[in-house]
Amino acid sequence: xxxxxxxxxxxxxxLPALPQAAQTLTPMLxxxxxxxxxxxxxxxxxxxxxxxxxxxxxxNFWATWCPPCREEMPSMQRAWERLQSDGVVMLxxxxxxxxxxLFTFTADYPVDFPLLLDRDSTVISxxxxxxxxxxxxxxAEGRIAYRAIGGREWDDPALLVPVRSLQRGVxxx
Amino acid sequence: xxxxxxxxxxxxxxxxxxxxxxxxxxxDTGLESWRVEAEGFSLELVQRLPDQTRAFFxxxxxxxxxxDEIARGCVFQTIAGNTAAAPDxxxxxxxxxxxxxxxxxxxRPLMLEHDWQREWERRGADPAARIAFRWALYPTRQEFHPGxxxxxxxxxxxxxxxxxxxxxxxxxxxxxRQYVLKGLRCAQDIDGN
Numbered sequence: 001x002x003x004x005x006x007x008x009x010x011x012x013x014x015l016p017a018l019p020q021a022a023q024t025l026t027p028m029l030x031x032x033x034x035x036x037x038x039x040x041x042x043x044x045x046x047x048x049x050x051x052x053x054x055x056x057x058x059x060n061f062w063a064t065w066c067p068p069c070r071e072e073m074p075s076m077q078r079a080w081e082r083l084q085s086d087g088v089v090m091l092x093x094x095x096x097x098x099x100x101x102l103f104t105f106t107a108d109y110p111v112d113f114p115l116l117l118d119r120d121s122t123v124i125s126x127x128x129x130x131x132x133x134x135x136x137x138x139x140a141e142g143r144i145a146y147r148a149i150g151g152r153e154w155d156d157p158a159l160l161v162p163v164r165s166l167q168r169g170v171x172x173x
Numbered sequence: 174x175x176x177x178x179x180x181x182x183x184x185x186x187x188x189x190x191x192x193x194x195x196x197x198x199x200x201d202t203g204l205e206s207w208r209v210e211a212e213g214f215s216l217e218l219v220q221r222l223p224d225q226t227r228a229f230f231x232x233x234x235x236x237x238x239x240x241d242e243i244a245r246g247c248v249f250q251t252i253a254g255n256t257a258a259a260p261d262x263x264x265x266x267x268x269x270x271x272x273x274x275x276x277x278x279x280x281r282p283l284m285l286e287h288d289w290q291r292e293w294e295r296r297g298a299d300p301a302a303r304i305a306f307r308w309a310l311y312p313t314r315q316e317f318h319p320g321x322x323x324x325x326x327x328x329x330x331x332x333x334x335x336x337x338x339x340x341x342x343x344x345x346x347x348x349x350r351q352y353v354l355k356g357l358r359c360a361q362d363i364d365g366n
Contacts, residue, residue: 024320150322
């Protein structure tokens with residue numbers, strides 16, 4: 001068995017219970033403009049945030065070694081399966097790692113939404129992020145509407161209400 | 174399965190309700206953990222084995238010497254957050270620069286991220302390793318709205334196996350809270366030291 005698998009198993013054994021926190025998103029009262037970026041995903045495709053203007057975008061900063069990032073990833077995938085038909089965009093921005101690490105990770109945690117590489121942490125340093133994971137909900141005008149520090153169960157219907165509400169605003173004539 | 178060893182209550186600032194604390198030993202790994210919960214503030218400190226920390230940082234670009242220095246600096250996996258159920262509950266704020274450890278030789282501050290980064294700068298540590306370090310360590314200052322929490326490592330600058338009291342400070346809205354968590358123990362190294 002490879003070393004990283006052994007470490008992962010060991011890590012799970014000592015994984016403390018997550019705090020029983022509320023499933024909420026924090027509204028950003030000042031709704032700052034989200035810093036633009038252009039990053040490449042694991043398949044080599046470029047993604048520029050500004051190109052998604054007019055749609056609601058979920059931006060998740062994460063790393064493979066971060067326990068709550070791993071914990072929330074399956075629920076992000078389930079949320080993505082529910083939201084993509086509504087036109088919502090989901091982008092996972094990995095911080096400081098390479099394609100190989102992500103390929104290994106996605107073998108255990110398969111996801112369909114784009115995983116982008118911020119290898120030298122240039123992008124994350126321009127965003128109001130202090131810890132991983134941190135997730136932002138960007139509205140159709142490119143402003144940060146909500147923020148979540150720490151993992152969430154993203155497929156919790158209550159958590160998706162504000163996201164869907166923003167997206168309905170986009171679709172409304 | 175975790176084995177609850179004790180439920181302890183300690184005094185904190187006068188206006189605040191007493192925190193509930195818990196000390197546990199993991200039956201599988203033998204690692205000890207300490208938990209403090211008070212009015213929406215939740216903190217858990219879990220021992221990290223020095224070898225576990227060495228492997229983590231060597232896997233992210235630190236050489237063996239630097240990884241060993243981190244590992245032997247007493248590292249705890251730290252989970253803190255705001256567990257309040259009400260969305261309009263007070264914000265919890267932490268500034269680790271206000272925390273103090275007391276191992277019987279007077280109080281002193283923790284080893285914080287900027288302390289380590291200064292050292293990595295001086296010694297020319299690999300930039301990619303420094304990025305991993307930045308995000309693996311617990312942020313020095315952070316605010317938690319209800320539902321927010323964060324994981325990261327905190328380092329204390331004492332040897333493996335050391336026992337110390339930790340003076341914890343946090344803010345709940347505008348109110349200062351503090352608490353002394355007694356008898357924290359750093360994990361032993363593989364050589365028993």
